[in-house]
Amino acid sequence: MTPSPRPLKVFVVAGELSGDVLGAGLLRELKRRYPEASFRGIGGPRMIAAGLESLAPLERLSVMGLVEVLKHLPGLIQLRRMLRKEALEWRADVMIGIDAPDFNTGLERQLREAGIRTVHYVSPSVWAWRQGRVEGIRRAVDLMLTFLPFEAAFYREHGVPVRFIGHPLADELPLDDDALGARRALGIEHTGPLLAMLPGSRHNEVRLMLPVYLETLALLRQRQPALRAVLPAASPARRAEIEALLDEPAREAITLIDGDAALAMVAADAVLLTSGTSALEAMLCHRPMVVAYRMAPITHWIAQRVVKTEWISLPNLIARETLVPELIQHDATAPRIAALLEPLLTDPQQALRERFARMHAELALGASASAADAVAALVEKGPQAFVGEREVAR
Numbered sequence: 173m174t175p176s177p178r179p180l181k182v183f184v185v186a187g188e189l190s191g192d193v194l195g196a197g198l199l200r201e202l203k204r205r206y207p208e209a210s211f212r213g214i215g216g217p218r219m220i221a222a223g224l225e226s227l228a229p230l231e232r233l234s235v236m237g238l239v240e241v242l243k244h245l246p247g248l249i250q251l252r253r254m255l256r257k258e259a260l261e262w263r264a265d266v267m268i269g270i271d272a273p274d275f276n277t278g279l280e281r282q283l284r285e286a287g288i289r290t291v292h293y294v295s296p297s298v299w300a301w302r303q304g305r306v307e308g309i310r311r312a313v314d315l316m317l318t319f320l321p322f323e324a325a326f327y328r329e330h331g332v333p334v335r336f337i338g339h340p341l342a343d344e345l346p347l348d349d350d351a352l353g354a355r356r357a358l359g360i361e362h363t364g365p366l367l368a369m370l371p372g373s374r375h376n377e378v379r380l381m382l383p384v385y386l387e388t389l390a391l392l393r394q395r396q397p398a399l400r401a402v403l404p405a406a407s408p409a410r411r412a413e414i415e416a417l418l419d420e421p422a423r424e425a426i427t428l429i430d431g432d433a434a435l436a437m438v439a440a441d442a443v444l445l446t447s448g449t450s451a452l453e454a455m456l457c458h459r460p461m462v463v464a465y466r467m468a469p470i471t472h473w474i475a476q477r478v479v480k481t482e483w484i485s486l487p488n489l490i491a492r493e494t495l496v497p498e499l500i501q502h503d504a505t506a507p508r509i510a511a512l513l514e515p516l517l518t519d520p521q522q523a524l525r526e527r528f529a530r531m532h533a534e535l536a537l538g539a540s541a542s543a544a545d546a547v548a549a550l551v552e553k554g555p556q557a558f559v560g561e562r563e564v565a566r
Contacts, residue, residue, distance in 0.1 A: 179208035180551065183264035183288070184215065184224065185255060185279065187272020192216030192230060194293060194340065195270050197540030198547075199223055205548050212262060213255070227258055248275060256282050264288050266551055273305075281312035289550055293317045293543060295327070306330045314555045317543050321534075322489055333558040335546040338537025341449075345434060345456045347532055354439035360427055364398040365517045368440035368459070369426075370433060370450045371414075373406035378413050380466045381446050386422050387506035388444065392513060393425060399517065401426045402440060404433040442516035444509065447498070452486040456535070458528040460516040461487075461496050464504040490531060495524065 182202060186195045196218035199211055203223060211223050216230040232251055256279060259267055266289045269276025273296040280290040295318045296305065309316065309332060316334045318324045324336035360366070367389065371381040393399050403426050405411035411430060418426065429436060434453055437443050443454045443461040454461045463485045482488075487496050497512045499505075549557040 179210060180206045180266075181262060181264045182209055182211050183259040183262065183267040183283075184211055184213040184219070184270065185267070185272070185276055186213075186215045186219060186230060186270040187275060188230070189216055191270040191272065191294070192218045194540075195219040195224070196222045197340070198268070198293065198543050201540045201544030202547060205544055212258065212264070227255065252279050255279055259283055259288060260286055266291060266547060268293055268547065270294060277309055277312040281308070284312060284314065289314045289554070291315045291317060291547055291550060294319065295323045306332065315546060315550050315558060317546060319539065320486070320490060322492065333555045335542070335558060337542035337546065338539045339452070339535040340539040341453060342456055342532055342535035342537075343539055345453070345532070347529065347536065349438045349458055351439055354435050357435055358402065358427070358429060358432065358439055360402060360439060362400045364400065365396055366440045367392070367399060367401045367513070367517065368436045368443045368445075369401050369403045370443065370445040371403075372446035372448070373410065375409070375413065377446050378410055381464065382414060382417050384464065384466070384504060384506055384509070385444055386417065388509045388513065389422065389425060391506055391510040392517070395514065396517065399425070402429060402436045403427070404429050404431055404436045406431070406433070442513055444513060447484045449486075451496070455487040455528045456532050458525045458532065460521040460524050462499065462509055462512045462516070463496055464499045464509050466501055466504050487528070487531070495527065
């Protein structure tokens, strides 16, 4: 009689709260496929609720900035040694690192060398800068899971087994949007033109971009007096900084809200935003946009020399063409932004909205379920399951 295989053992390490959300969805989907599976590693409350035995607090890995990382480096090295020992003694079948690439790829490489299959979930931006990192990734992982199709193409070109799984945000946001319903939900009674302004979630972004956005709004209202704006504050700290920068005319024209960025964008006719995830979110809300970004001069000087992409906004990167205007550094002036925004506020831009809706559908693949299918294929068939693969199985 052939003995039944032992239950699957999955070692998983998430680096921050966003990874905890992704990890929880993945663990739930793996549990559907392997009801007897067990999970160990590091995660937050959502992953623990999904069945993870967490060996250390998630906060041990949530270290940002060069100075902070250097200060915590001895502890991080010790933590990685502990995790390696635990995974080997537990005899894990697969290790999944979620984000935190500097920490996780080192652990993945050590475990892969010891015979444990490894997965990295959420690609670092190697396609944009420090492309040489892909060599280390190739040595560390049996499989890379990417949110975006151009990321998968990059890894295929460099010989890394990869699966494009779609984007979780595309799963969350509805394919059909309701502008009037969004305005009602936000308590905005205004029925005329509405601009969503997202200056950024960081202190420096608000400091550098919001004055330009306010000047842009003032210029637009000279030509369209009925124009109003909605401005979602990313956090209480950002709200305080925003309120300090608003003069009386701006206060009358702007509805300031806490969070609800996606709802604000759906409510609006067009979006002015600082590049980042917000550009992807605006695309998934099917709204025309202008991307404007300024940074410290030394940061811009460095970025010009190390960033290897033609575009900075995700809609353009995904489409591989310029669908939305990008105004960077000295080009990001109020007159130039206003000139690009005005036609977006006066014309429905139906063709662009339909293009965004199609792109949304192409990204809404059920990311957690797709990731679990890919992990299952790796466990059962090995990395050869992904050789020659061009796109995720639908």
